Amino acid sequence: MADYITVLTTTDSAEHAEELARAGVSAKVAACAQIDGPIKSVYWWEDAIQTDEEWRVLYKLPAGRFAELEQIIKSAHAYTTPEIIAADITHGSSEYLQWISDYS
Numbered sequence: 001m002a003d004y005i006t007v008l009t010t011t012d013s014a015e016h017a018e019e020l021a022r023a024g025v026s027a028k029v030a031a032c033a034q035i036d037g038p039i040k041s042v043y044w045w046e047d048a049i050q051t052d053e054e055w056r057v058l059y060k061l062p063a064g065r066f067a068e069l070e071q072i073i074k075s076a077h078a079y080t081t082p083e084i085i086a087a088d089i090t091h092g093s094s095e096y097l098q099w100i101s102d103y104s
Contacts, residue, residue: 006061008086008087014037
């Protein structure tokens with residue numbers, strides 16, 4: 001497992017995306033969260049294809065903090081089944097990775 005990860009979630013509004021981003025960063029679980037959108041999502045839900053506008057939140061954190069961030073996202077998220085996926089950061093500048101450690 002990598003020492004650092006990114007975690008991705010999506011939500012239905014810019015305001016809610018900022019709330020989710022702030023929740024992870026203010027708890028010092030993630031050093032940073034970036035918001036982008038709107039994006040268009042096409043997905044299966046309740047046996048039908050849905051299309052919605054969403055905002056994406058991308059967190060950067062030490063891998064060992066994933067479970068904490070997952071709980072923060074689940075407790076603050078409006079979706080029944082929020083997207084919460086993680087990807088390893090396999091390479092990064094030592095200064096940036098140290099910054100993640102210092103603020104998470």
